[in-house]
Amino acid sequence: GAGVSQSPSNKVTEKGKDVELRCDPISGHTALYWYRQRLGQGLEFLIYFQGNSAPDKSGLPSDRFSAERTGESVSTLTIQRTQQEDSAVYLCASSTAGTVTNYGYTFGSGTRLTVV
Amino acid sequence: SQELEQSPQSLIVQEGKNLTINCTSSKTLYGLYWYKQKYGEGLIFLMMLQKGGEEKSHEKITAKLDEKKQQSSLHITASQPSHAGIYLCGAVISNTGKLIFGQGTTLQVKP
Numbered sequence: 001g002a003g004v005s006q007s008p009s010n011k012v013t014e015k016g017k018d019v020e021l022r023c024d025p026i027s028g029h030t031a032l033y034w035y036r037q038r039l040g041q042g043l044e045f046l047i048y049f050q051g052n053s054a055p056d057k058s059g060l061p062s063d064r065f066s067a068e069r070t071g072e073s074v075s076t077l078t079i080q081r082t083q084q085e086d087s088a089v090y091l092c093a094s095s096t097a098g099t100v101t102n103y104g105y106t107f108g109s110g111t112r113l114t115v116v
Numbered sequence: 117s118q119e120l121e122q123s124p125q126s127l128i129v130q131e132g133k134n135l136t137i138n139c140t141s142s143k144t145l146y147g148l149y150w151y152k153q154k155y156g157e158g159l160i161f162l163m164m165l166q167k168g169g170e171e172k173s174h175e176k177i178t179a180k181l182d183e184k185k186q187q188s189s190l191h192i193t194a195s196q197p198s199h200a201g202i203y204l205c206g207a208v209i210s211n212t213g214k215l216i217f218g219q220g221t222t223l224q225v226k227p
Contacts, residue, residue, distance in 0.1 A: 031213055042122070042204060043217035055212045091159075093215075104149055104161035105206075105215065 002026075006092050006108035013082055013115055021077040021111045025094030032075050033093045033105065034067060043091060049075060082115045089113070119143065120207050122218035129195050130226050137190045137221045139205035146208040148188045150179050153202040153220075162190075195225045 005024040013019050025032050031050055035043040045059040049069045060066070064082075069075040079086055089112050093105040121140045129135050139148070150162040163172045165181035165188060172179050176193045192199055206217045 033215055035217070040222070042219035043206075045214070045216045048214060050213060056210075056214050093159075104151075104164055106161075107159040109158050 004108035010112045018080045023075045023092030029094035031095045035091045037089045087115045120218040126222040128224045139188045145185045149206040151204045197225045200225045
């Protein structure tokens with residue numbers, strides 16, 4: 001596709017339920033990143049992928065969070081047993097290069113997660 | 117603690133005034149990116165800096181990266197209401213491509 005696509009755009013879930021957030025990067029982009037943004041705050045790094053491998057998972061807040069990427073394409077971020085503090089916008093970004101890219105990173109519109 | 121610190125956290129300026137936002141890292145940066153975000157919207161790429169001492173400009177916005185590649189500044193000249201939003205600095209901090217962001221600076225421009 002022309003851009004990074006995230007689904008769903010909005011998700012309201014009950015506390016304790018599991019949720020899956022999906023990211024479709026730009027075709028051919030080898031690097032894929034997940035961030036969490038709470039209201040009025042910056043982007044909190046969660047995890048990134050180079051191809052299907054995740055060199056750094058240190059940003060995942062707890063073992064309730066996991067992510068995978070298949071076919072060097074779509075990625076899924078799963079949150080198990082959701083808590084109210086998980087409420088935030090989850091952003092995905094992708095880029096062509098493995099390290100530094102001159103063209104920046106393309107961000108999706110995000111998934112707004114609300115845990116009630 | 118934040119690996120990438122932005123200051124100030126928020127800024128209110130009168131239209132027409134100049135302003136500067138700073139981004140400081142405790143580590144040498146492989147690449148530094150500036151983004152703008154309007155409330156409830158996605159991130160817009162502004163500029164990318166990679167070489168020590170590098171400076172880039174786009175319209176009324178200028179970004180610089182210091183010689184040690186640990187600090188960047190974003191300068192807006194003659195601010196306009198359209199400049200309002202959240203400015204985020206992002207940095208690649210490892211040779212494997214890990215990209216992190218500062219806390220953001222919220223800019224309001226009063227007409």
